[in-house]
Amino acid sequence: MKYSVVVVDDHNLLSQAIGGLVEGFEEFSVLYTCKNGQELLDKINDTKKIPDIVLMDVNMPILNGIETTQQLYKDYPDIKVLALSIEEDEKTILKMLRAGAKGYLMKDVKKSELEKALLEVMEKGFYHTNTVTKVLVDSLSDSEENKIVFKEREMIFIKYACTEMTYREIAEKMFLSTKTVEGYRDAVFEKLKLRNRTGLVIYAIKNKIFIP
Amino acid sequence: MKYSVVVVDDHNLLSQAIGGLVEGFEEFSVLYTCKNGQELLDKINDTKKIPDIVLMDVNMPILNGIETTQQLYKDYPDIKVLALSIEEDEKTILKMLRAGAKGYLMKDVKKSELEKALLEVMEKGFYHTNTVTKVLVDSLSDSEENKIVFKEREMIFIKYACTEMTYREIAEKMFLSTKTVEGYRDAVFEKLKLRNRTGLVIYAIKNKIFIP
DNA sequence: TAAAAAAAAGGGTTATTACCCCTTTTTGAA
DNA sequence: TTCAAAAAGGGGTAATAACCCTTTTTTTTA
Numbered sequence: 028m029k030y031s032v033v034v035v036d037d038h039n040l041l042s043q044a045i046g047g048l049v050e051g052f053e054e055f056s057v058l059y060t061c062k063n064g065q066e067l068l069d070k071i072n073d074t075k076k077i078p079d080i081v082l083m084d085v086n087m088p089i090l091n092g093i094e095t096t097q098q099l100y101k102d103y104p105d106i107k108v109l110a111l112s113i114e115e116d117e118k119t120i121l122k123m124l125r126a127g128a129k130g131y132l133m134k135d136v137k138k139s140e141l142e143k144a145l146l147e148v149m150e151k152g153f154y155h156t157n158t159v160t161k162v163l164v165d166s167l168s169d170s171e172e173n174k175i176v177f178k179e180r181e182m183i184f185i186k187y188a189c190t191e192m193t194y195r196e197i198a199e200k201m202f203l204s205t206k207t208v209e210g211y212r213d214a215v216f217e218k219l220k221l222r223n224r225t226g227l228v229i230y231a232i233k234n235k236i237f238i239p
Numbered sequence: 240m241k242y243s244v245v246v247v248d249d250h251n252l253l254s255q256a257i258g259g260l261v262e263g264f265e266e267f268s269v270l271y272t273c274k275n276g277q278e279l280l281d282k283i284n285d286t287k288k289i290p291d292i293v294l295m296d297v298n299m300p301i302l303n304g305i306e307t308t309q310q311l312y313k314d315y316p317d318i319k320v321l322a323l324s325i326e327e328d329e330k331t332i333l334k335m336l337r338a339g340a341k342g343y344l345m346k347d348v349k350k351s352e353l354e355k356a357l358l359e360v361m362e363k364g365f366y367h368t369n370t371v372t373k374v375l376v377d378s379l380s381d382s383e384e385n386k387i388v389f390k391e392r393e394m395i396f397i398k399y400a401c402t403e404m405t406y407r408e409i410a411e412k413m414f415l416s417t418k419t420v421e422g423y424r425d426a427v428f429e430k431l432k433l434r435n436r437t438g439l440v441i442y443a444i445k446n447k448i449f450i451p
Numbered sequence: 452t453a454a455a456a457a458a459a460a461g462g463g464t465t466a467t468t469a470c471c472c473c474t475t476t477t478t479g480a481a
Numbered sequence: 482t483t484c485a486a487a488a489a490g491g492g493g494t495a496a497t498a499a500c501c502c503t504t505t506t507t508t509t510t511a
Contacts, residue, residue, distance in 0.1 A: 089411065180458075191438040193497065199301060206460045213500075223467090223499075226403040228440040229451045239445045392488080405467065418490045425470075435469075435497090 030149055031058040031076075035067050035095070036084040036111070041134070045082060045111070045141075052142045054149075055080075063087040064095025071103065078106060080148060085112040085123060093119075093126050100127030107148050111136070118220050120162045130154035175218050182236065184211040189228050189237035242361055243270040243288075247279050247307070248296040248323070253346070257294060257323070257353075264354045266361075267292075275299040276307025283315065290318060292360060297324040297335060305331075305338050312339030319360050323348070330432050332374045342366035387430050394448065396423040401440050401449035 032049050034057060036042035046057045058078045061067040064087060071077060081099070085092035096108045110123045110131040120131050129148045132141065133156075147154040177185065180201075187197040194212065198205040212224075221227055231237040244261050246269060248254035258269045270290045273279040276299060283289060293311070297304035308320045322335045322343040332343050341360045344353065345368075359366040389397065392413075399409040406424065410417040424436075433439055443449035 178457080189437065189441065191434045193435075195497085203458095204460050206462090207458075209499080210459075212498085216499080222403045223405075224437050225401065225440055228437055229401065229444075232441075232444055233451045239441045390487080407467085415488095416490050418492090419488075421469080422489075424468090428469080 029056040030054055030079040031056060032080050032082060033058050033078040034060040034082045037062050037087045048138050048141060055145055064090030067095060068098060080107040080109060082111050083108050085110055085114060085119060093122050096126040096128055109144060109148050117162050120159055131159045181211050181215055185215060185231050185236055188224055189231050241268045242266055242291040243268060244292050244294060245270050245290040246272040246294045249274050249299045260350050260353060267357055276302030279307060280310060292319040292321060294323050295320050297322055297326060297331060305334050308338040308340055321356060321360050329374050332371055343371045393423050393427055397427060397443050397448055400436055401443050
């Protein structure tokens with residue numbers, strides 16, 4: 028019995044091409060394809076056709092790969108997700124893996140590597156390229172031994188950032204230029220892999236840096 | 240013995256004019272004047288010349304009237320603050336009063352009213368114009384009888400706003416246009432008198448609308 | 452004391468936010 | 482059934498935020 032694969036990608040051409048490759052593999056066959064995460068979740072719920080493995084694009088309209096994977100992992104923990112993306116940045120890779128993906132491939136992956144990845148995910152439970160492994164190791168040193176450590180000034184900045192003050196106002200309070208304050212913001216965002224202040228406030232409250 | 244007054248305003252002309260008026264009052268005399276809040280706090284700490292009443296501008300560089308009043312109220316609760324501003328908007332008035340101001344006058348106040356206000360603040364503890372009283376009454380109905388009530392959709396919006404999602408992403412999640420989502424934001428900000436999402440996140444966590 | 456790290460700040464760009472205005476459609480109650 | 486909210490959304494704009502990259506000065510430490 029072949030493993031069943033679902034391809035989720037908003038680019039019709041690409042998803043068909045990938046589907047074609049998969050059909051060519053000895054051990055795999057395509058169950059169906061979807062144009063976005065919502066379509067996948069709906070299809071699984073409606074038809075109960077549950078794939079063994081999902082080849083998931085990360086950037087899709089309606090419901091993106093990260094959110095879809097989270098949802099899927101919650102409702103169907105046995106379905107393996109193998110991420111397939113053009114993006115290679117650390118943040119995205121980590122988010123996808125944290126969401127439950129078993130592997131992360133670039134879209135320019137060779138046929139042979141795709142097959143290898145699919146097989147390893149089904150048999151070993153994961154498949155990681157060197158790039159992804161490095162990201163994992165780096166993130167590990169952030170969360171275990173090294174922990175995330177803020178400098179004095181960064182800590183002060185975080186506390187001010189947990190108010191309604193603009194960066195200009197924070198700069199006035201700290202007797203610095205706004206550019207310096209924005210520098211602290213960038214450093215803190217990088218350390219915590221954040222996109223905006225909303226995330227910082229939640230982090231600060233969670234970690235009792237700021238008590239509301 | 241006359242009551243001592245300190246005038247804090249970044250406009251030299253205006254602070255001198257006000258100083259002149261105060262000097263003309265039977266019961267008051269000017270102790271000194273300052274160009275911003277920081278200067279006032281420094282002067283009080285350095286010289287220990289503590290005024291009975293401070294005529295405080297709201298919009299000043301370095302340290303504005305709201306923050307200065309908060310600080311002053313914490314360290315010297317006996318010093319009365321009478322706010323003097325060109326701004327007449329609800330948010331500013333409320334912030335100034337919450338910070339501890341005993342009254343709030345427009346800068347185009349007449350000499351006789353200024354004297355009356357100073358006297359009443361010293362003798363009755365407060366002086367409020369009709370405008371300010373209305374703002375107080377309105378804010379009261381928000382915090383006691385009426386309470387702040389959010390509609391269903393506003394609640395959902397608030398929960399999404401407590402993530403790193405942009406409004407565009409929230410709109411996609413809620414199957415609405417960004418304009419509608421921005422409408423919810425405006426409504427919520429108005430109800431809570433907020434300036435930005437940072438304040439909303441803190442409010443939501445404080446009030447257990449969102450648990451991080 | 453030379454090299455490295457941290458702190459401060461500037462320049463520039465684009466996206467997002469916050470804040471107005473105002474219109475249409477839907478819905479609910481009088 | 483009509484009147485009034487509520488819900489959804491459009492247009493425009495200025496300020497702010499986020500994201501780059503670079504430079505100078507100060508502090509640390511190897």
